[in-house]
Amino acid sequence: MSAYAGAGAGGGHGRAVVVGAGLAGLTAARALANFMDHVTVIERDWVPSGPGRRPGVPQARHTHTLVPAAHQGLERLFPGIGQDLAGAGAVPLTVPRDLLVLGPAGWLPRFDAGLSLLSAGRDLIDAAVRARLRTDPKVTFLPGHEVVGLRGGRHDTVTGVWVRARDRAAADGKGIRRLLPAEFVVDASGRGSHAPRWLAELGYPAPPQTLAAAPAAFATAAFAPPVGHVADWKSLLVTAAPGLPRQGVLHPVEGGRWSVTLTLPGAARPPAGHPALLHAARTLRHPLLHDLLTAATPLGPVYGCTRTGARWHRYEKLRRWPDQFLVVGDALADLDAAHGHGMALAVQCALALDQVLTGHGTAVGISHRLRHALARQVAPAWRQAHPAPRPAGGLRARYAARIAAAATTDPHAAALLLHPLHPAPPPALAALRPRVLRAALRTPPGPAPFAPPSTTHGPDTPRRRTPAPPMAPAVRPAGAVPARPADPPPPTPAPAPAGERRRP
Ligand SMILES: Cc1cc2nc3c(=O)[nH]c(=O)nc-3n(C[C@H](O)[C@H](O)[C@H](O)COP(=O)(O)OP(=O)(O)OC[C@H]3O[C@@H](n4cnc5c(N)ncnc54)[C@H](O)[C@@H]3O)c2cc1C
Structure with a gap:
């Protein structure tokens, strides 16, 4: 992991362009700034100075929490950002x-x-990251501009992007297309990414998809x-x-x-x-x-x-690929939203980018290594969000039901049930650890407490x-009393919402 003191590591390698100022784009820009002379983040929306709402990120209206992999990863990229967020009102939850x-x-x-x-509003999370990025002299934002294509170079390279200003004066609302040359291009334009089309325009095959x-x-x-x-x-x-x-x-x-x-x-x-x-x-x-x-x-x-579904573009499987081009975040893999790991994936993409560039620089052929490094980030998140269905009544399903029942009284079983939140999810064998196994086998069937x-x-x-x-049907043991391994903290009154009306 390179140092993120803002000094930039070593000499630069020209300009990098990042498409999209969502969390994947902002964190990728942070990683790239250590290796490039300049990073331009192109965003089709306006880019607010505070926590403003943007049409390009409609999901920001929905409840967003940073799981450990996300907030710990952000902390590595932007040391102290957890404090920035807490100072702005984000709520830490144990x-x-x-x-x-x-x-x-x-x-x-x-x-x-x-x-x-x-836990924080998505607008607040993005604003805190943007604020940090703005202090980096190597990074600039180009708001109100939409990337509409890639410029291909010789020998499977990308040498820039075509951008169009979102121009109110123009009849179609879009200005004239112009070229922005770049030595490295990262597509972080979210689930609506046009990367497959841009690649097709340059003669590359369509990537396979996992759906x-x-x-x-x-x-x-x-x-x-x-x-x-x-x-x-x-x-x-x-x-x-x-x-x-x-x-x-x-x-x-x-x-x-x-x-x-x-x-x-x-x-x-x-x-x-x-x-x-x-x-x-x-x-x-x-x-x-x-x-x-x-x-x-x-x-x-x-x-x-x-x-309707989730999609993972398997760019790592393509044999031909333009070097110095990469796809990250939702643009690479749009996970099931109910799972709430999209921001973690965005941050992990940036950390993988940093790690590979730290080890190998921006040398020719780096995109091959990078595509595989990113696929290794997506794979466990995809498996967690979209597990293979278990046949009902099968041994594994019955054991999972025993663990779920044990989790209502046993902290080890409960911790296992919560493992999707964990930064490093335990291997499947964790379910067979003696303490979990004992709890699962000890738990006799019976109704679960309602309160x-x-x-x-x-x-x-x-x-x-x-x-x-x-x-819901439970295999919970009769007569078992829910354990309280640690006393819950004393009740605290809810803070009054700033400037909000309350029901009398
Ligand atoms: C209901 C719901 C709840 C969710 N809850 C959680 C949660 O609790 N925790 C969690 O981790 N994740 C959650 N997610 C997922 C999370 O919102 C996404 O994974 C995350 O926003 C992905 O970030 P991104 O930067 O890849 O894409 P985005 O945030 O979508 O950003 C893409 C950016 O690219 C810009 N753009 C697009 N095209 C272009 C172009 N051609 N040129 C220039 N700019 C362009 C857009 O304007 C936008 O700013 C949730 C999603 C939904 C739908």
């Missing part, structure tokens, strides 16, 4: 101590599993917590389970607000408007989120989006007027 999790078989115990999330069908609708809204809300938890996750596939998440974000997202797998349309959102929240496996939202104050519209292991006071305190809906 998991599952601060996060109430309804796992597949019941609520998980509250303890410190050594996992941390950083996963994951149709889902997402609905997100911001809320002010109810007046008087006091809880010993900060976040809430109600996961899906067989037969009850909807998921709900509530995370605190800057300004004392809650960001709430419901994920409806298979749905063609997200709930539109607050009554529909509340109605959908009632269909989750547990009514807690619905109760909270009923007492909270909406702070804006409900935003929706739909996704979460938490205390909540205030107007959103769960009030059951109607009989509670059934929990």
